[in-house]
Amino acid sequence: MKTSENRIETDFLIIGSGIAGLSFALKIADFFKDSNITIITKGEKNESNTKYAQGGIASVWNKTVDSFEQHVQDTLIAGDDLCDENIVRMVIKNAPKRLKELINWGVQFDKENNNYLLGREGGHSQDRILHHKDITGFEIERALIAKVEKQKNIQFLTHHYAIDLITEHQVNKKKTHRKDRITCFGAYVLDEKQKIVKTFSAKVTMLATGGNGQVYNVTTNPIVATGDGIGMAYRAKAEISEVEFIQFHPTALYNPGEYPAFLISEAVRGEGAILRDYYGNKFMHKYDPREELASRDIVARAIDNELKKSGTPHVYLDCTHIPYNRFQKHFPNITEKCLSLGIDIRKDYIPVSPAQHYICGGVNINKKAKTSIKNLYACGEVTRSGLHGANRLASNSLLEGIVFAHNAFKNLTKRYHKIKTPNNIPLWNDSGVVKNMEKVLITHDRNEVKTIMSNYVGIVRSNERLLRAERRLKVLYEDNKRLYDHSELSVDVCELRNLITTAYLITQFSKKRKENRGGFYSADLVNNNH
Ligand SMILES: Cc1cc2nc3c(=O)[nH]c(=O)nc-3n(C[C@H](O)[C@H](O)[C@H](O)COP(=O)(O)OP(=O)(O)OC[C@H]3O[C@@H](n4cnc5c(N)ncnc54)[C@H](O)[C@@H]3O)c2cc1C
Structure with a gap:
């Protein structure tokens, strides 16, 4: 890596260290x-x-009972x-190969008698989820980071925050438009510890920045999920779509004050847990013949409806009938x-309510x-790849990350040698900045975005709610x-800038x-259900 002042030249700049960014890095490091x-x-x-990530990764593993076609149809x-059916088929066919690489x-992944244990989750017609206890994601990060750390040609920088992508806009001071063929030359990055902005110029930039759950009050996403990738890509004029499809997980533990x-x-529902209202009655049969195993959007809306009808803060998940040893071993x-x-699942029901969990749309990417x-690639939750459509099938997102990381790598093996090292990239310019704004204003605005989105752009939306959100977000912008x-x-x-941008989008x-579909539901479109 060559450094001059705060300018750093690198061949590949990977923004993000989740499954998407790390698996891409490993492939690139090994080949190039x-x-x-x-x-x-x-x-x-x-x-x-x-x-x-708890549940695991979906893949057809036992072909005597399962098939690619069944996984495709479930998705x-x-x-x-x-x-996009072609994308769905491609991802699902590639899943076993990518899992073997992991x-x-x-x-x-958990095994019994030398066979991988396969779990089942809502929307899946077969047991096909490979998992590591109920901490699959933690295990994936452990293994991939350990492997990355052994690679001599990878530099792994923590507390480095990508501010903006570098395109013609900064290099030629040329106004760029969404329809122009824009090129990415790297990114401006804030080194939080040194408090300097570094200019990373790169032949290839990979956006693997994950989700944006922090735009909502209640989310399962950690504090880092602030929609930075969508914000940066939007400012750089990349195509973005389907971000209205937000997945709310039906069963987050109801524990006010706990974030995330x-x-x-x-x-857990795959193991047979039953949803009960505040008073202990079963209710899922009123909403879907698959009951507790209906897809997430249906279960989340069912719970939302029960909560609105009863005015109670949560429903319950009843696991009391599941053999304790089995439950404890798996979860x-x-x-x-x-x-x-103080909740003993042998005798107590678990209080649960829905929480923002996943964004199905994002930065548009193709198969590669x-x-x-x-020269800007993207993979993982930050993208709209065509895999999830209006609602993601459980355990398909870790899979999406590794499959598209692989596809990006494959494409680069063919075209990397043709990419020229960018030059003329201006250093970050912070002249004219007056440092006199109160920090607390940022906190107030952040809370305001979350409240606006939770109140007006949540599980059930309406024209009036969306107009209110739009007006308030414009002021915040x-x-x-x-x-x-x-x-x-x-x-x-x-x-905050990225939270507001993502919320606005x-x-x-x-x-x-104009129609209710998958994870999108407006009370004004009840007669226009897909
Ligand atoms: C509680 C929970 C449970 C889940 N369970 C499952 C499951 O069982 N199965 C499944 O398939 N999916 C599950 N998901 C979804 C899945 O975990 C994510 O969709 C997936 O991990 C996304 O991977 P990623 O690599 O795209 O992004 P992430 O894993 O979110 O990684 C993004 C990375 O980008 C970094 N980053 C972001 N912005 C910047 C910036 N500006 N500068 C520098 N770095 C930045 C972040 O710090 C992070 O390292 C779950 C999600 C949650 C929250």
Whole structure:
């Protein structure tokens, strides 16, 4: 890596260290042995949505009872006719190969008698979820980080926050438009510890920044999930779509004051757990013949409806009939968490309510993980790949990350040698910044975005709610612009900018959607259900 002042040249710049970014880095490092690769991540090495994944990764594993076609159909049904079927088929066919790679890299999935144990989750017609207890994501991060650390050509920088992508806009001071063929030359990155902005120029930039759950009050996503990738890509004029499809997980543990919300995995319902209202009555049969195993959007809306009808703060998940040994073995983390709150799942029901969990849309990518911007690739939750359509099938997202990371790598093996090292990239310019804004304003604005989104752009939306959200977000946008221009650059102020942008995009895309489909539901469109 060559450094001059705060300018750093690298061949590959990977933004994000979840499953998508790390698996891409490993493939690139192994194939392009003479290249240098930089992974930057805004927190600790493993802090990511990946780290919190519990249930596991879906893949057809036992072909005597399961088939690619069944996994394809389950995915298409969950996606409510909005998936790209070719992409779905490609991802699902590639799943076993990608999982074997994870296993070769050291990820340990649970086994019994030398066979992998396969779990089932909502929307899946077969047992096909490989998992590591109920901490699959934690195990994936452990294994991939250990492997990355052994690679000599990877530099892994923590507390490095990507502020903006570098395109012609900065290099030629040329106004770029969404329809122009724009090129990405790297990114401006805030080194939080040194408090300097570094200019990373890269032949290839990989956006693997994950989700945006922090735009909502209650989310299962960690604090780093602030929609930075969508914000950066939007400012760089990349194509973005389907961000109105937000998945709310039906069963986050109801524990006011705990952030992020602790997830009671879908796999618990797969094991036979039953949803009961506040008064102990079963209710899922009123909403879907698959009852507790209906897809997430249906279960989340059913719970939302029960809560609105009864005015109660949560419903219950009843696991009392599941053999304790089996439950404890499969879900040690959940068992321990419940016990820490005095909930003994042998006799107590678990209080649960829905929480924001996943964004199905994002930065548009094609099969090769290419965005609409040249030399900018993207993979994982930040993208709209066509796999999830209007609603993601459980345990398909870790899979999406590794499959598209692989596809990006494959594409680069063919075209990397043609990519020229970018030059003329201007250093970050922070002249004119007046450092006099109160920090507390950032906190107020952040809370306001969350409240607006939770109140008006949640599980059930309406035209009036969306208009209210739009008006309020416009005011916040203007205030944030002043804040951004006039305060010392910090992660907080940059995150706020991205939270507002992502919130605004979700609201705008929601306004444009004229039918209820998958994870999108408006009370004004009840007669226009897909
Ligand atoms: C509680 C929970 C349980 C889940 N369970 C499952 C499951 O069982 N199965 C499944 O398939 N999916 C599950 N998911 C979803 C899945 O975990 C995510 O969709 C997936 O891990 C996303 O991977 P990723 O690599 O795209 O992003 P992430 O894992 O979120 O990684 C993003 C990375 O980008 C970094 N980053 C973000 N912005 C910046 C910036 N500006 N500068 C530098 N770095 C940045 C972050 O710090 C992080 O390292 C779950 C999610 C949650 C929250």
